[in-house]
Amino acid sequence: MLKVKDVIAAIKNAAPSPEVSVVKLPFSDTPKEIPSCDVLHFGDPENEVHKIGTTFMVTMDVIQKAQAQGIDMIITHEPSNCGGLDFTMPLPLNRITEAKRDLIEKSGINIWRFHDGMHYQKPDLIYMGWMKELGWENYVVPGPNCHEFRIPETDVKSIVELLKERLHIRVPRVIGDPDLKVSKVGVLVGGGGQGLGNPNMPMEFLLDHDLDLLILGDITELIMCAFWKDALALGLQKAAIVIGHHKSEECGMKYLAEWLASLLPDIPVTFLESEDCFNFL
Numbered sequence: 620m621l622k623v624k625d626v627i628a629a630i631k632n633a634a635p636s637p638e639v640s641v642v643k644l645p646f647s648d649t650p651k652e653i654p655s656c657d658v659l660h661f662g663d664p665e666n667e668v669h670k671i672g673t674t675f676m677v678t679m680d681v682i683q684k685a686q687a688q689g690i691d692m693i694i695t696h697e698p699s700n701c702g703g704l705d706f707t708m709p710l711p712l713n714r715i716t717e718a719k720r721d722l723i724e725k726s727g728i729n730i731w732r733f734h735d736g737m738h739y740q741k742p743d744l745i746y747m748g749w750m751k752e753l754g755w756e757n758y759v760v761p762g763p764n765c766h767e768f769r770i771p772e773t774d775v776k777s778i779v780e781l782l783k784e785r786l787h788i789r790v791p792r793v794i795g796d797p798d799l800k801v802s803k804v805g806v807l808v809g810g811g812g813q814g815l816g817n818p819n820m821p822m823e824f825l826l827d828h829d830l831d832l833l834i835l836g837d838i839t840e841l842i843m844c845a846f847w848k849d850a851l852a853l854g855l856q857k858a859a860i861v862i863g864h865h866k867s868e869e870c871g872m873k874y875l876a877e878w879l880a881s882l883l884p885d886i887p888v889t890f891l892e893s894e895d896c897f898n899f900l
């Protein structure tokens with residue numbers, strides 16, 4: 620029977636990434652060493668694993684689904700706690716996070732985060748899921764990343780419908796003309812929509828690559844909306860669709876379940892989807 624440490628070792632062997640990265644943070648000239656966030660949050664490396672679940676983030680609904688399905692190891696892309704932090708870090712807990720920690724500990728579910736390693740791969744495993752879910756594998760522009768696509772010409776509202784259907788997003792937000800014809804599409808999932816340290820990066824990407832459309836995960840509204848209002852007022856024939864962090868990256872974890880099933884054929888792997896947080900009235 621495989622143990623938690625065997626599952627992690629098999630994944631790290633198939634998708635290696637640095638244990639420590641040297642990163643230059645915004646507004647600082649001094650590079651900083653950042654350890655990988657791909658660590659075990661709950662459980663024990665020696666625990667046996669009978670069934671694996673992959674998910675975008677370990678929220679309560681995901682834990683309950685995992686318990687109901689007999690899953691004893693969850694692989695999560697984002698932190699196990701709220702606030703962008705993991706339970707492995709020293710952090711103030713409130714009564715919600717304390718209750719959640721207690722429930723996870725009582726459940727006995729092992730939780731390992733797989734974030735940095737997914738994004739380190741070429742192609743990025745999250746973008747692999749994105750391409751597969753949308754059927755855009757043949758439209759990707761060759762390059763170091765999978766952020767740019769040349770799709771058959773369509774309009775913005777047709778892409779909105781595609782995103783709603785395939786990614787289960789309730790209401791994507793649209794900037795620009797829904798009838799605009801588009802072919803050159805840029806995609807920045809998750810925090811990529813906020814520029815990953817350079818808030819102007821999404822706009823530079825749009826303009827430098829002469830894209831028709833940007834599809835974005837998270838955005839920084841103060842910066843992004845000012846740009847778009849000015850750009851549209853000045854006659855820019857471009858558009859953006861904002862789909863949020865969760866639903867822009869979740870398809871990568873669906874893909875990971877398939878990837879793992881071929882890597883570890885003797886153990887069942889299932890994808891744990893989580894409902895969009897927002898209601899729109």
Ligand SMILES: [Fe+2]
Nearest residue numbers: 697809810868
């Ligand atoms: Fe993310």
Ligand SMILES: [Fe+2]
Nearest residue numbers: 696745809868
């Ligand atoms: Fe991510």
